[in-house]
Amino acid sequence: MEQQKHPTTTGRRCAGGAIAVAVLAGLVALPATPATAAEPSTSASQAAERATQQDTTAALAVTHGLEYAPGDRLGLTGTAAPNADVTITGIPRKGGTIDRPVTVRSDQSGKWIVFTVPGSALAESYDLAVASGGASIDVTTRATDGYRLAERELTIPAEQRFVRGETLTLTGTADAYTSVAVLGLPGWKPGQPGTGTTADENGDWSITSEEPAFGALLLEARGQGLGQSRWVQERVEQEARPGEFEAFTIEEGLVYAPGSRLVLVGEALPGSIITVDGLPEQHGGSGSGTTRRVTADDDGTWQLVTLHGSATADRYDLTFTVGGSSRSERATADESFVPVQRDVTVTEGQTYVRGEVATVTGTADAYTSVRVDGLPGRTLGYGVVADRNGNWTATSADPVTNVFEVRVQGQQHGTVSPVVTAVIDQAPREGEFEAFTIERGLTYVPDGTVGLSGTALPFSRIAVDGLPSASGPSKTNWVVADVDGAWAIASSDRAATADRYDLTFTVAGSAVTRTVTADPDLDVVEHDLAFASGQSFVVGERATIRGTSDAFAVVHFRGLPGDPSNGKIVIADADGNWVATSGEPITGRTPIIVSGFGGGEYRSLQATIVPSERPQTPPVTVATTTFVKGKKQLIEGTAAPKAKVNIYSGSKYLMHVIAGADGKWSYTTGGVINTDTFTRTLKSEGAKDVTFTLTAAEQEQTAPITVATTSFVKGEKQRIEGAAAPKARVDVYSGSKYLMHVIAGADGKWSYTTGAVINDDTFTRTLKSAGTKDVTFTLHAR
Numbered sequence: 103m104e105q106q107k108h109p110t111t112t113g114r115r116c117a118g119g120a121i122a123v124a125v126l127a128g129l130v131a132l133p134a135t136p137a138t139a140a141e142p143s144t145s146a147s148q149a150a151e152r153a154t155q156q157d158t159t160a161a162l163a164v165t166h167g168l169e170y171a172p173g174d175r176l177g178l179t180g181t182a183a184p185n186a187d188v189t190i191t192g193i194p195r196k197g198g199t200i201d202r203p204v205t206v207r208s209d210q211s212g213k214w215i216v217f218t219v220p221g222s223a224l225a226e227s228y229d230l231a232v233a234s235g236g237a238s239i240d241v242t243t244r245a246t247d248g249y250r251l252a253e254r255e256l257t258i259p260a261e262q263r264f265v266r267g268e269t270l271t272l273t274g275t276a277d278a279y280t281s282v283a284v285l286g287l288p289g290w291k292p293g294q295p296g297t298g299t300t301a302d303e304n305g306d307w308s309i310t311s312e313e314p315a316f317g318a319l320l321l322e323a324r325g326q327g328l329g330q331s332r333w334v335q336e337r338v339e340q341e342a343r344p345g346e347f348e349a350f351t352i353e354e355g356l357v358y359a360p361g362s363r364l365v366l367v368g369e370a371l372p373g374s375i376i377t378v379d380g381l382p383e384q385h386g387g388s389g390s391g392t393t394r395r396v397t398a399d400d401d402g403t404w405q406l407v408t409l410h411g412s413a414t415a416d417r418y419d420l421t422f423t424v425g426g427s428s429r430s431e432r433a434t435a436d437e438s439f440v441p442v443q444r445d446v447t448v449t450e451g452q453t454y455v456r457g458e459v460a461t462v463t464g465t466a467d468a469y470t471s472v473r474v475d476g477l478p479g480r481t482l483g484y485g486v487v488a489d490r491n492g493n494w495t496a497t498s499a500d501p502v503t504n505v506f507e508v509r510v511q512g513q514q515h516g517t518v519s520p521v522v523t524a525v526i527d528q529a530p531r532e533g534e535f536e537a538f539t540i541e542r543g544l545t546y547v548p549d550g551t552v553g554l555s556g557t558a559l560p561f562s563r564i565a566v567d568g569l570p571s572a573s574g575p576s577k578t579n580w581v582v583a584d585v586d587g588a589w590a591i592a593s594s595d596r597a598a599t600a601d602r603y604d605l606t607f608t609v610a611g612s613a614v615t616r617t618v619t620a621d622p623d624l625d626v627v628e629h630d631l632a633f634a635s636g637q638s639f640v641v642g643e644r645a646t647i648r649g650t651s652d653a654f655a656v657v658h659f660r661g662l663p664g665d666p667s668n669g670k671i672v673i674a675d676a677d678g679n680w681v682a683t684s685g686e687p688i689t690g691r692t693p694i695i696v697s698g699f700g701g702g703e704y705r706s707l708q709a710t711i712v713p714s715e716r717p718q719t720p721p722v723t724v725a726t727t728t729f730v731k732g733k734k735q736l737i738e739g740t741a742a743p744k745a746k747v748n749i750y751s752g753s754k755y756l757m758h759v760i761a762g763a764d765g766k767w768s769y770t771t772g773g774v775i776n777t778d779t780f781t782r783t784l785k786s787e788g789a790k791d792v793t794f795t796l797t798a799a800e801q802e803q804t805a806p807i808t809v810a811t812t813s814f815v816k817g818e819k820q821r822i823e824g825a826a827a828p829k830a831r832v833d834v835y836s837g838s839k840y841l842m843h844v845i846a847g848a849d850g851k852w853s854y855t856t857g858a859v860i861n862d863d864t865f866t867r868t869l870k871s872a873g874t875k876d877v878t879f880t881l882h883a884r
Contacts, residue, residue, distance in 0.1 A: 161181075161237065162180070162181070162182050162188075162232060162233075162234050162235070162237045162238070162239055163180055163181050163182075163239070164178055164179070164180040164230075164232060164239070164241050165179050165180055165181060166178065166179040166180075166303045167179055167243060167303070168241060168242070168243045168244070169243060169244055169245070169246040169249050170223050170243060170244075170245060170246065170249060171223075171245070171246070171249045171250055171251070172223070172226075172245040172246075172247065173221065173223065173224060173245075174220060174221070174223055174251070175217060175218045175219060175220050175221070175222050175223050175251075175279070176193065176194065176216075176217060176218045176222070176223050176228065176243060177215075177216075177217040177218075177251060177278065177279035177303060178190070178215065178216050178217065178230075178243070179213065179214070179215050179302065179303050180213070180214050180215075180232065181208070181212045181213055181214070181838075182208045182212050182214060182234040182235065183208065183212055183234065183235055184208060184209070184210050184211060184212045184778060184779065185207065185208060185209070185210060185779060185781075185795075186207065186208050186212070186234050186235050187205050187206075187207055187234060188205065188206050188207070188208055188214045188232065188233070188234040189203050189204070189205045189232070189233045189234065190203060190204050190205075190206070190216055190230055190231070190232050191203040191230065191231040191232075191233075192228055192229055192230040192231060193216065193218060193228070193230065194218055194222045194223055194224070194225070194228060195218070195222060196218075196219055196221070196222055197221075197222070197224075198221075198222055198223070198224035198225065200228075204216060208234075210777050210778060210779065211838055211840075212838075213838070215279070215300060215302065217279040217300075223245065225245070226244065226245050227242055227243065227244040227245065228242070228243050229241075229242050230242070230243065251277065251278040251279055251303075252277070252278040252303065252304060252305045253277050253278070253305070253327075253328050253329055254275040254276060254277060254278075254301075254305035254327060254328070255275060255327045255328060256274070256275065256276045256277075256282070256323060256325050256326065256327030256328075256332040256333070256334055257274050257275045257276075257323075257327070257334060258272065258273075258274045258321060258323050258334055258335070258336035258338075259273065259274060259275075259336075260336060262336075262338050263338070263339055263340065263341040264315045264338060264339075264340055264341065265340065265341050266315065266316055266317075266340045266341075266343070266373050267314050267315075267316065268314055268315065268773060269288075269310050269311045269312070269313070269314055269315065269773065270287065270288060270310065270311045270314075270315040270319070270338065271308060271309070271310045271311075272284060272287070272308065272309055272310075272311075272321060272338065273306070273307065273308040274306075274307055274308075274323055274334075275301065275305050275306055275307065275327075276301040276305055276307055276323075276325045276326055276327050277301060277305060277325075277326045277327060277328070277329065278301055278302065278303050278304065278305045279300070279301065279302075279303065280300065280301050280325055280326040281298060281299075281300050281325060281326075282298070282299050282300065282301060282307050282309075282323055282324070282325035283295065283296030283297070283298055283323070283324045283325065284296050284297050284298075284299065284309055284321060284322070284323050284324075285297075285321070285322040285323075285324070286319055286320055286321040286322055287309075287311040287312075287313075287319070287321065288311045288312075288313040288314060288315045288316070288319070289311065289312060289313040296322075296323075296324060297309060297311075301325070312751060312754055314772070314773065315340065316340075316373055317340065317373060317375060317397050318337055318338065318339050318340065318375050318395065318397075319337070319338045320335060320336075320337050321335065321336055321337075321338055322334070322335045323335075323336075339375065340373070340375070342425035342426045342427075343371060343374075343425065345371070346370070346371050346374055346424060346425030347424050347425045347426070347427035349369070349370055349371045349374070349402075350368065350369070350370045350371075350374065350376065350422065350424040350425075350429075351368045351369045351370070352366060352367075352368040352422070352431060353367050353368045353369060354366075354367050354368075354490060355367055355368075355406075355433065356431055356432070356433045356434065357433070357434060357435075357436045357439050358413050358433060358434075358435055358436070358439060359413075359435070359436070359437070359439045359440065359441070360413070360414075360416075360435040360436075360437055361411060361413065361414055362410070362411070362413055362441075363382070363407065363408045363409060363410055363411065363412050363413050364381065364382060364406070364407070364408045364412070364413050364418065364433055365405070365406075365407050365408075365441070365468075365469040366378070366405070366406045366407075366420075366433075367403070367404070367405045367406075367490060368403075368404055369398070369402050369403060369404070370398040370402055370404055370424060371398065371402060372398055372399065372400050372401065372402050373397060373398060373400075374397070374398040374402075374404070374424055374425065375395060375396075375397050375398075375424070376395065376396050376397070376398065376404050376406075376422060376423070376424050377393060377394075377395050377422070377423040377424075378393065378394050378395075378396070378406060378420055378421070378422055378423075379391065379393045379420065379421040379423070380393075380418055380419050380420045380421055381393070381394055381406075381408055381418065381420065382408050382409075382412040382413050382414070382415065382418060383412065391418065394406055394408075405469075405487065407469055407487065413433075413435065415435070416434070416435050417432055417433060417434045417435065418432070418433045419431075419432050420432070420433055441467065441468045441469060442467070442468035442490065442491055442492045443467045443468070443492070443514070443515045443516060444465040444466060444467060444468075444488075444492035444514065444515075445465060445466075445514050445515075445519070446464070446465065446466045446472070446510060446511065446512045446513070446514045446519035446522055447464045447465045447466075447522060448462065448463075448464040448508060448510055448522055448523075448524035449462075449463045449464055449465075450524075452524070452526055453526065453527050453528060453529035453530070454498075454502045454506075454526055454527075454528060454529060455502075455528075455529050456502065456503060456528055456561050457501050457502075457503065458501055458502065459497050459498050459499075459500070459501055459502070460477065460478065460497065460498040460502045460506075460526060461495060461496070461497050461498075462474065462477065462495070462496050462497075462508055462524075462526060463493065463494065463495050463496075464493075464494055464510060464522075465488070465492050465493055465494065466488040466492055466494055466512040466513055466514060466519070467488060467492060467512070467513040467514055467515065467516065468488055468489065468490050468491065468492045469487060469488060469489070469490065470487070470488050470512055470513035471485045471486070471487055471512060471513075472485060472486050472487070472488055472494045472496075472510060472511070472512035472513075473485050473510065473511050473512060474486060474496040474508055474509075474510050475508065475509045475510075476506055476507050476508040476509050477496060477497070477498040477499070477506070477508060478498040478499065478500045478501075478502050478503075478506055479498050479499025479500030480496075480498060480499050484496070488512070494512075496508075502526075503561070504582070505525060505526065505527050505528065505563060506525075506526055507523055507524065507525050507526070508523065508524055508526060509521050509522070509523050510522045510523070510524070527563065528561070528562075528563055530610035530611050531559060531562075531610065533559070534558070534559050534562055534609060534610035535609045535610045535611075535612040537557070537558055537559045537562070537587075538556070538557075538558045538562065538564065538607065538609045538614075539556045539557050539558070540554055540555075540556040540607070540616060541555060541556045541557065542554065542555045542556070542673050542675070543555060543618065543654075543673060544616065544617075544618050544619070545618065545619055545620070545621040545624060546598050546618060546619075546620055546621065546624075546654070547598075547620070547621070547624050547626055547654065548598070548601075548620040548621075548622055549596060549598065549599055550596060550598055550654075551592055551593055551594070551595050551596060551597065551598060551655075551656055552569060552570060552592065552593040552597075552598045552603065552618055553590070553591075553592040553593075553654065553655075553656040553671070553673045554566075554590065554591055554592070554605075554618070554673070555588070555589065555590035555591075555672065555673040556588075556589055556590075557583070557587045557588060557589070558583040558587050558589055558609060559583065559587055560583055560584070560585050560586065560587045561582060561583055561584075561585070562582070562583040562587070562589070562609055562610070563580060563581075563582050563609075564580070564581050564582070564583065564589055564591070564607060564608070564609050565578050565579070565580055565606075565607070565608040565609075566578070566579045566580070566581065566591055566605055566606070566607055567579075567605065567606040567608075568603050568604055568605040568606055569591070569592075569593040569603070569605060570593045570594065570597040570598045570599070570600065570603060571593065571594050571597055572594035572595070572596075572597040573594070579591060582666070584665075584670070584683075584685055585664070585685055586683065588683075590656075590670070590671045590672055590673050591671070592656040592671055592673070595656075595704070598620065600620070601619065601620050602617055602618065602619045602620065603617070603618050604616075604617050605617070605618060624654070625653070625676075626652060626653050626654065627652070627653040627676070627677065627678055628652050628653075628678075628700070628701050628702050629650040629651060629652060629653075629678040629700060629701070630650065630651075630700045630701050631649070631650070631651045631652075631657075631696070631697075631698055631699070631700025631701070631705045631706075631707055632649055632650050632700070632707070633647065633648070633649045633696075633707070633709060634648040634649050634650070638714065639688055639711050639712070639713040639714070640688075640713055640714055640715075641687075641688060641689060641690065641713045641714065641715055642687050642688070642689070642787065642788065643687050643688065643713075644664075644683055644684045644685070644686065644687055644688070645662070645663075645683065645684045645688045645692070645711055645713070646681065646682070646683045646684075647659075647662075647681070647682050647683070647694075647696075647711075648679070648680070648681050649679075649680055649696070650674075650678045650679055650680070650700070651674045651678055651680060651698045651699060651700045652674065652678055652698075652699040652700055652701070652702065653674060653675070653676050653677065653678045654673065654674055654675075654676065655673075655674045655678070655680075655698045655699040655700070656671050656672075656673060656674075656698060656699075657671060657672050657673070657674060657680050657682070657696060657697070657698035658670075658671050658696070658697045658698060659671070659672070659682050659694060659695070659696055660694065660695045661692060661693055661694035661695060662682065662684040662685065662692075662694060663684045663685065663686040663687065663688060663689070663692065664684055664685025664686025665684065665685045670682070674698075688711055688713045690713070691710055691711065691712055691713075692710065692711040692713075693708065693709070693710045693711075694708070694709055694710070694711060695707070695708050696708075696709070719741075719742040719745065719786070719787070719788035719789050720740070720741065720742045720765060720789065721741075721789050721790060721792070722739065722740070722741045722745075722747060722784045722785075722786050722789050722790075722791075722792045723739050723740045723741070723792070724737065724738075724739040724784070724792065724794040725738045725739050725740070726738050726739070726796060727796060727797070728796055728797055728798065728799035729775050729780055729796045729797075729798060729799065730798070730799055731775060731776065731777075731778070731798040731799075731872045731873075732774055732775070732776060732831070732872035732873070733774050733775070734770050734771045734772075734773065734774055734775070735770065735771045735775055735780070735796070736768060736769075736770050737768065737769055737770070737771070737782075737796070738766070738767070738768040739766075739767055739768070739784075740761070740765045740766055740767065741761040741765055741767055741786050741789065742761065742765060742786065742788065742789065743761060743762070743763050743764065743765045744760060744761055744762070744763060745760070745761045745765070745767075745786045745787070745788075745789070746758050746759075746760055746761075746786060746787065747759050747760070747761060747767050747784055747785070747786045748784070748785045748786065749769065749782055749783075749784060750782065750783040750784075750785065751781075751782060751783075752783070756772075756782075757769070757772075775798075776872075777798075778797065778798050779795050779796065779797055779798070780795065780796040780797075781793065781794070781795045781796075782794060804827040804830065804871075804872075804873035804874050805825075805826060805827040805828075805830075805850065805874065806826075806874050806875065806877070807824065807825070807826045807832060807869045807871055807874055807875075807876075807877045808824050808825045808826070808877070809822065809823075809824040809869070809877065809879040810823045810824050810825070811823050811824070811881060812881060812882070813881055813882050813883065813884045814860055814865055814881045814882075814883060814884065815883070815884055816860060816861065816862075816863070816883040816884075817859055817860070817861060818859055818860070819855055819856050819857075819858065819859050819860070820855065820856050820860055820865070820881070821853060821854075821855045822853060822854055822855070822856070822867075822881075823851070823852070823853040824851075824852055824853070824869075825846070825850045825851055825852065826846045826850055826852055826871050826874070827846065827850060827871065827873070827874065828846060828847070828848050828849065828850045829845060829846055829847070829848060830845070830846045830850070830852075830871045830872070830874075831843050831844075831845055831846075831871060831872070832844050832845075832846060832852050832869055832870070832871045833869070833870045833871065834854065834867055834868075834869060835867065835868040835869075835870060836866075836867060836868075837868070841857075841867075842854065842857075860883075862883075863882065863883050864880050864881065864882055864883070865880065865881040866878065866879070866880045866881075867879060
């Protein structure tokens with residue numbers, strides 16, 4: 103069977119869901135996890151739930167799927183060791199033919215799922231062999247008239263919540279043994295495929311985001327419900343934080359000019375979501391008002407601005423909802439109210455620090471949008487909003503490495519301004535002007551070329567005024583010192599017809615004037631323009647190229663990695679020797695062109711740098727072997743000195759660390775680890791990839807879990823109470839299936855109410871908490 107790529111990407115699974123990982127010529131093979139946090143609502147489903155309960159260390163087994171509808175598809179659920187490969191032989195493919203075995207991987211609880219495409223199960227029965235970890239079992243699944251897989255609505259149940267800064271776990275329903283793609287999880291971008299999971303035998307699915315969640319999310323699930331392809335959307339909010347509503351303030355905006363707009367500004371906890379009801383309709387009018395949502399920024403400031411001319415009423419009764427609580431305020435029109443109006447400007451004298459994100463500021467009418475084009479990494483049309491005083495701030499998306507020009511337009515005194523431009527130069531560094539030197543070129547051959555070179559701080563920007571030009575009056579020329587601090591600049595070829603030139607060099611805002619003079623006694627030794635022999639280059643290292651030309655010649659280079667797009671120049675010494683070094687490492691075959699005077703004539707050479715492979719670097723190693731469950735973990739290891747070590751979860755890049763001069767590296771996990779194992783992959787240039795798995799260490803016993811409730815009223819939901827360690831997380835399971843969790847209070851007390859009424863005579867659940875023994879309790883009907 104040919105392996106094809108499934109239309110959804112792989113995501114991290116969680117309790118209650120499974121990931122669709124491949125379509126193998128019509129066979130869908132998926133690892134699985136326990137079903138959902140929603141409790142079954144019927145005694146039949148509760149019986150099925152008890153039948154599938156398995157300990158994570160249970161023997162290899164098939165727990166569901168030993169019957170199927172004739173002519174439909176197979177769906178099998180089973181258990182094995184956690185995170186183990188499970189191979190199934192005898193599975194039918196599309197058209198009913200049986201091909202090579204299929205291997206799936208169990209999840210962290212040991213559960214696995216495999217199912218085939220509709221129309222594949224054509225035989226009366228299939229004899230299957232299931233193998234994992236040296237164990238194997240034989241099972242037979244049979245066609246059963248009247249058997250049907252569960253069909254359920256495709257849903258994302260409302261009112262699901264997440265903790266800001268933590269990963270989001272999302273649950274829902276779909277047809278049993280079908281794939282579900284979820285779009286909109288943290289880290290997802292428009293145009294990307296959804297993250298995949300699968301509905302289990304009960305039609306329940308669940309998935310956990312790879313990245314932490316911040317702010318409300320609009321999530322979309324695509325899959326099959328009630329036998330048809332469907333899609334649903336649901337907004338998922340973050341859980342309210344202590345004091346979140348109390349921290350919310352409205353600083354201004356409850357007074358506005360008649361016929362203008364509302365501009366509401368205030369403070370809140372960073373990341374708080376503020377919902378405002380009763381706002382003016384888009385184009386004014388007397389409707390019931392509209393609703394808008396805004397999010398407080400990292401500084402806790404929030405701002406909401408309606409359209410120009412929308413505030414046509416005398417007043418607006420607004421309702422603000424934050425953290426689940428609401429307050430009402432009235433915004434009132436006032437003819438005497440006049441917002442701040444200012445010219446559109448870019449603050450003069452602004453600079454950037456090379457390698458850092460640049461910040462540009464200016465002014466405009468208060469609370470108006472300002473378009474700022476030209477910021478590195480920002481697309482055309484990038485906009486910001488001026489504050490209450492008419493000040494605006496914009497930042498580049500990328501670190502800045504060169505001078506750039508911004509073009510700004512916005513509202514000034516109530517009308518659209520002309521475009522305002524400004525050049526943002528590099529900020530002067532301490533000692534930058536003092537580090538500037540001229541080492542060669544203060545004399546030149548009459549009627550020849552003025553070529554100057556020297557040193558400066560790396561990436562210093564040097565302005566040179568007064569160089570002779572063949573095209574007319576001299577103008578300002580610029581050169582940037584390379585990564586080593588070397589710089590070189592030249593006039594037009596053979597343009598130095600005067601006896602002297604006064605040149606002004608400006609570096610970091612300071613200037614110095616030097617005179618270059620013609621010297622008829624200069625002895626220009628002529629050499630062929632040529633490369634020196636015996637040079638070698640290494641992949642991943644910068645290339646240093648040596649050669650010869652006429653003495654004092656200006657030699658031009660094009661094609662060296664990391665050099666300016668228009669090339670770079672070097673100046674030959676009195677013996678005609680020159681040296682050039684690439685700005686960045688050579689990664690492979692690199693064509694270059696070298697031009698300059700050799701043998702008294704202007705010539706060009708073409709060559710290809712062919713580097714050899716770099717010697718093998720030291721391997722990446724991991725010293726950490728265990729972690730403490732429920733806590734963040736420091737992970738340590740070694741690599742090549744100063745190597746960059748990239749960290750992946752599966753194929754997803756997470757972050758990187760830089761090894762020290764001794765090769766040691768370390769990092770701390772971004773979140774606590776609540777699973778029994780923790781796996782990551784490390785990649786570093788020149789070294790083999792390393793995948794490591796940590797296991798949970800034995801923990802000191804904490805206060806035990808106790809259950810105070812002993813009985814329930816049949817046909818009703820039941821409140822269950824107990825005790826645990828103060829502020830401990832208590833996970834609730836039905837057998838091996840995770841349902842939900844509660845957090846004990848400071849006094850250790852916890853409680854929860856069952857999600858559905860209890861219709862059986864007994865009710866059993868298992869409670870788990872880090873550092874203490876699991877507790878299984880059974881309640882009896884009164």
